[in-house]
Amino acid sequence: MPRWEVGSEERLKKATMELFAEQGVEATSVVEIAKRAGVTTRTFFRYFPDKRDVLFADAESLLEALVGRILEADVSRPFPAVIEVLAGFDWSAMGWQSQRRRHAIIAANPELHERDLMKRDAIASAFTGALRQRGVEAGTAQLASRVGSQVFFTAYEKWLTAEDETSLASVIEATLECFDALVAIRSAYST
Amino acid sequence: MPRWEVGSEERLKKATMELFAEQGVEATSVVEIAKRAGVTTRTFFRYFPDKRDVLFADAESLLEALVGRILEADVSRPFPAVIEVLAGFDWSAMGWQSQRRRHAIIAANPELHERDLMKRDAIASAFTGALRQRGVEAGTAQLASRVGSQVFFTAYEKWLTAEDETSLASVIEATLECFDALVAIRSAYST
Numbered sequence: 001m002p003r004w005e006v007g008s009e010e011r012l013k014k015a016t017m018e019l020f021a022e023q024g025v026e027a028t029s030v031v032e033i034a035k036r037a038g039v040t041t042r043t044f045f046r047y048f049p050d051k052r053d054v055l056f057a058d059a060e061s062l063l064e065a066l067v068g069r070i071l072e073a074d075v076s077r078p079f080p081a082v083i084e085v086l087a088g089f090d091w092s093a094m095g096w097q098s099q100r101r102r103h104a105i106i107a108a109n110p111e112l113h114e115r116d117l118m119k120r121d122a123i124a125s126a127f128t129g130a131l132r133q134r135g136v137e138a139g140t141a142q143l144a145s146r147v148g149s150q151v152f153f154t155a156y157e158k159w160l161t162a163e164d165e166t167s168l169a170s171v172i173e174a175t176l177e178c179f180d181a182l183v184a185i186r187s188a189y190s191t
Numbered sequence: 192m193p194r195w196e197v198g199s200e201e202r203l204k205k206a207t208m209e210l211f212a213e214q215g216v217e218a219t220s221v222v223e224i225a226k227r228a229g230v231t232t233r234t235f236f237r238y239f240p241d242k243r244d245v246l247f248a249d250a251e252s253l254l255e256a257l258v259g260r261i262l263e264a265d266v267s268r269p270f271p272a273v274i275e276v277l278a279g280f281d282w283s284a285m286g287w288q289s290q291r292r293r294h295a296i297i298a299a300n301p302e303l304h305e306r307d308l309m310k311r312d313a314i315a316s317a318f319t320g321a322l323r324q325r326g327v328e329a330g331t332a333q334l335a336s337r338v339g340s341q342v343f344f345t346a347y348e349k350w351l352t353a354e355d356e357t358s359l360a361s362v363i364e365a366t367l368e369c370f371d372a373l374v375a376i377r378s379a380y381s382t
Contacts (some may be wrong), residue, residue: 078373079373079374114305114308114309117305117308117309117312118305118308121308139345139349139365139366139369140369140372140373142345143342143345143366143369143370143373144373146341146345147338147341147342147370147373150337150338150341151334151338154330154333154334154337158330174330175330175334178330178331178334179334179338180374181331182269182270182331182334182335182338183270183371183374
């Protein structure tokens, strides 16, 4: 890669997020993004198939990292394992403000929301596969992965829509408390 | 509606499902569907915007029916309320074989799978709204709706992929037992 391209990808990501936030996804063109990032349109397409892909550029490496942790986790208790792996990832490192902005852009756009749902579904499916690989029974693996990821992403969204930055761990703790209360109520239903 | 059109919609649905199952979604044209249903292509488009929409034709009325039940349910225990409303719907009336075939078509096609995920997401969101309308706290409403619908649809899929037809109620019961075991394990994690 020629030296002048160093940092292009990060600059393109930053420019895309800024423009999406300022003027919306539809109104933003690749030409504008490239211009703000100080690169050519051709450079943009060297990194991303289209403007929407910029928001999901890290999805694959995130999925790989998460699955890698499931493969190494203590899965004798699959549900806490799923929660721990998701909660244990260093989300703060990506920046609360930047994820908050990304979340707001996605929530406002049905097409992006659809894509985001698919990515979360892919995480739950990959977790199911990894848990099965670790010897967890199929039905248990699927339920732990799906419910665990729903609980985590519900907390994650709450973290990103809070007025001020708090610790993700505290939001997860509160969400799990709410979950425990809901489930305790369910036990009453069984009897 | 002229008399000769009576039953067209049902015949179109049946023809679409048959052709999708026989030769795949991509290879099936609206012209073929209309021909097998014994109607004109124009009649097809009077009912459906495109061939894929046929599979989701009942989604809106299903959503309305389910939300109606949440609005009338005892929501003092939101999680069992969500499960009960979903489990209490008469899924068998739509035919196990026909839903099984529909599920297999959707599972084999990423675009349809994406659309199906969106429909389920819409159900969980509408449930959240209905529970809030009934006075349930926002976070609790969201968690109960999301987790409850995940648990239900996991059971529903298991029901449709089983080798032989069993009662949906028994599959839900087994799934809830698995869920309880997972969650009991989670409590150990909290301590």
